[in-house]
Amino acid sequence: MYKILSIKISLALFLVLFSGSSITHENINHNIDISSGDKCVEPTDIMRAQHHIFINHQSHETVVNGIRTKKYSLNNCINCHIKPLADGSYPSVKTEEHFCSACHIAAAVKVECFDCHASKPYKKVAKKNIEDSSK
Amino acid sequence: MKKYKIKLDRRNFLKSSGMLGMSSLAPGVFFQELAHARPLNEPASSKNRWGLLIDANQCSEDCNACVTACNEEHGIEDFGRPTTDTQYIRKLNLTHEDSGESLTIPMMCQHCENPPCVDVCPTGASFIRADGIVLVNKHTCIGCRYCMMSCPYKARSFIHENLENQVPHTPRGKGCVESCNLCVHKVDKGENTTACAEACNKDGHQAILFGDLNDPESEISKKLNKYKTTEVRSDLGLNTAVRYRGI
Numbered sequence: 001m002y003k004i005l006s007i008k009i010s011l012a013l014f015l016v017l018f019s020g021s022s023i024t025h026e027n028i029n030h031n032i033d034i035s036s037g038d039k040c041v042e043p044t045d046i047m048r049a050q051h052h053i054f055i056n057h058q059s060h061e062t063v064v065n066g067i068r069t070k071k072y073s074l075n076n077c078i079n080c081h082i083k084p085l086a087d088g089s090y091p092s093v094k095t096e097e098h099f100c101s102a103c104h105i106a107a108a109v110k111v112e113c114f115d116c117h118a119s120k121p122y123k124k125v126a127k128k129n130i131e132d133s134s135k
Numbered sequence: 136m137k138k139y140k141i142k143l144d145r146r147n148f149l150k151s152s153g154m155l156g157m158s159s160l161a162p163g164v165f166f167q168e169l170a171h172a173r174p175l176n177e178p179a180s181s182k183n184r185w186g187l188l189i190d191a192n193q194c195s196e197d198c199n200a201c202v203t204a205c206n207e208e209h210g211i212e213d214f215g216r217p218t219t220d221t222q223y224i225r226k227l228n229l230t231h232e233d234s235g236e237s238l239t240i241p242m243m244c245q246h247c248e249n250p251p252c253v254d255v256c257p258t259g260a261s262f263i264r265a266d267g268i269v270l271v272n273k274h275t276c277i278g279c280r281y282c283m284m285s286c287p288y289k290a291r292s293f294i295h296e297n298l299e300n301q302v303p304h305t306p307r308g309k310g311c312v313e314s315c316n317l318c319v320h321k322v323d324k325g326e327n328t329t330a331c332a333e334a335c336n337k338d339g340h341q342a343i344l345f346g347d348l349n350d351p352e353s354e355i356s357k358k359l360n361k362y363k364t365t366e367v368r369s370d371l372g373l374n375t376a377v378r379y380r381g382i
Contacts, residue, residue: 060274065178065265066265066266066319066323075304078303115309116301116306116308117306118301118306120300
């Protein structure tokens with residue numbers, strides 16, 4: 001009985017101590033598009049902990065009340081954080097090269113935003129498509 | 136007596152200064168309302184009621200510009216399944232059984248004041264905004280499609296496919312119901328137009344007019360005053376914001 005309990009406690013301790021190492025943000029390369037500002041709308045530690053709360057709140061304000069301020073809007077996040085790859089295309093939200101997916105894949109937290117929302121900057125994509133078609 | 140007199144004077148002073156204040160403030164407030172669209176951080180207001188006036192006489196049977204423009208604006212793809220593919224607008228061609236008189240009109244969500252889709256929605260996802268635009272909150276929609284059954288105009292569509300490359304201003308995804316949102320992103324920015332109205336004007340038909348039904352000075356209100364217009368299924372008493380002329 002005590003043996004099982006001690007195994008359980010040591011397993012829990014092991015998980016608490018070592019599970020965090022794979023999801024620290026230091027080993028993930030976060031690229032922010034410098035051309036569109038050099039810092040986020042809130043300090044990094046607040047954004048890491050609460051970005052979903054800001055986005056959720058803003059989504060209600062926008063859909064129900066029609067408030068379209070840029071500060072916490074998901075489109076604003078995407079326009080700033082999603083940078084083109086070396087070949088000029090934008091990373092798919094299913095790959096770790098996508099800013100949101102980099103952490104969410106590592107932390108195994110499913111993002112449902114992009115089932116409906118655009119995961120790439122729109123105007124830049126549209127512009128690139130026009131350039132491609134004119135070539 | 137002397138005291139009373141002072142009191143009266145003070146009251147008169149307050150009254151007159153108040154009146155003066157109001158008269159100097161009022162024009163400022165008035166001009167501000169006229170000059171500026173609603174700021175981005177202010178919620179939609181019931182002072183407005185956005186709507187469309189569609190002139191069937193100007194609408195051309197072989198023209199599909201409003202539908203194309205709408206699909207492009209909202210990133211609506213064609214999956215080759217006309218019975219279930221999303222339609223925010225569709226063109227109707229009607230022929231009178233006896234006289235053979237034909238008619239063509241675009242049909243979309245009529246943005247009712249008393250919308251049946253809102254009445255039946257079990258989650259509150261289908262709602263009417265303060266400025267009269269009927270929308271689906273896709274964060275709350277469970278895709279039960281009760282609203283599709285209740286809508287007398289068959290305005291709503293269900294998304295059957297996994298979607299990619301949506302446009303940022305119109306988030307759409309599998310399992311949700313959607314319909315014409317009166318280009319709410321344009322309305323919120325104060326652009327005062329819709330993709331369909333723009334396309335119709337560009338093609339020179341000018342059959343679709345967007346405007347504020349609550350503003351007596353707006354072009355749409357003036358036309359509604361001047362001409363005889365019709366609500367489709369007015370017998371249902373839904374008070375639609377989309378009106379038709381010449382049907």
